[in-house]
Amino acid sequence: MTCPQYALGTTASDIVLLSWLGIPFPVQHTFQGYSVVRKAGNSDMHGYGYPVATWIWSFLNQAQVWNMLNLFPSDDALSADLYITTYNDQGYDLQVATYACKAARPLDGNGKTLVPRTLAQWSNVTMRFYHMILQP
Numbered sequence: 457m458t459c460p461q462y463a464l465g466t467t468a469s470d471i472v473l474l475s476w477l478g479i480p481f482p483v484q485h486t487f488q489g490y491s492v493v494r495k496a497g498n499s500d501m502h503g504y505g506y507p508v509a510t511w512i513w514s515f516l517n518q519a520q521v522w523n524m525l526n527l528f529p530s531d532d533a534l535s536a537d538l539y540i541t542t543y544n545d546q547g548y549d550l551q552v553a554t555y556a557c558k559a560a561r562p563l564d565g566n567g568k569t570l571v572p573r574t575l576a577q578w579s580n581v582t583m584r585f586y587h588m589i590l591q592p
Contacts, residue, residue, distance in 0.1 A: 461552040462511070463541035466527055468591060471539045471554065477523045482511035487545040491586065507555070507588040509542050513581045521578055524562055534561045534569070540585055555588040 462481050465471030474481055490503025516524075528536040538559045543550045561569050562583045 461541050461543065463539075463554075464524075464527060465539045466537070468539050468554075468556070471541060477520075479516070479520045479523055480513065483514050484510075484512040485543060486510040486512075487543060489544075506557075506586065507544070507590075509540070509544075509555075509557075509585045509588065511542070511583045511585075514579065516578045516581045518576065518578075521562070521581070524583065527559070528561060535559060536561075538585070539591070540588075542585075554591040555585070556591055557585045557588040560584040560586065 462474045462485075463471045464474060464477065464479075487507065487509045489507050491505030491508050493501055493503050496502055525531075527538060536559045537556070539554060539556055540559075541552060541554045544553045545551075560583070562581050563569060564578050564581060
């Protein structure tokens with residue numbers, strides 16, 4: 457199932473669908489309502505921190521990777537302040553929400569940070585979003 461709602465932007469007013477950036481929809485995504493879940497002494501589970509999300513692509517070409525990296529403030533920046541729209545997996549119905557968040561520089565399938573260079577294709581690209589604040 458594709459999510460026509462996946463979107464990115466550096467401000468709330470310039471958020472656009474991934475397809476507008478030439479980036480395909482992720483083949484997988486994760487969403488956790490809390491960054492940390494702890495088991496209390498009475499065995500209850502408690503969530504702490506902000507939501508986190510991950511988008512995963514099987515393959516991206518160099519132009520698609522460049523479009524993603526252009527959202528970061530510099531070539532060596534490891535994180536960026538972004539706005540995203542993503543599914544938040546609340547209950548059985550897929551729901552979409554927009555968040556202000558930090559984005560970690562994308563990783564390739566070997567867990568290496570993507571840097572600007574010439575490759576025909578990148579495999580298993582993962583982009584992680586954290587410190588997600590729900591937008592009205």
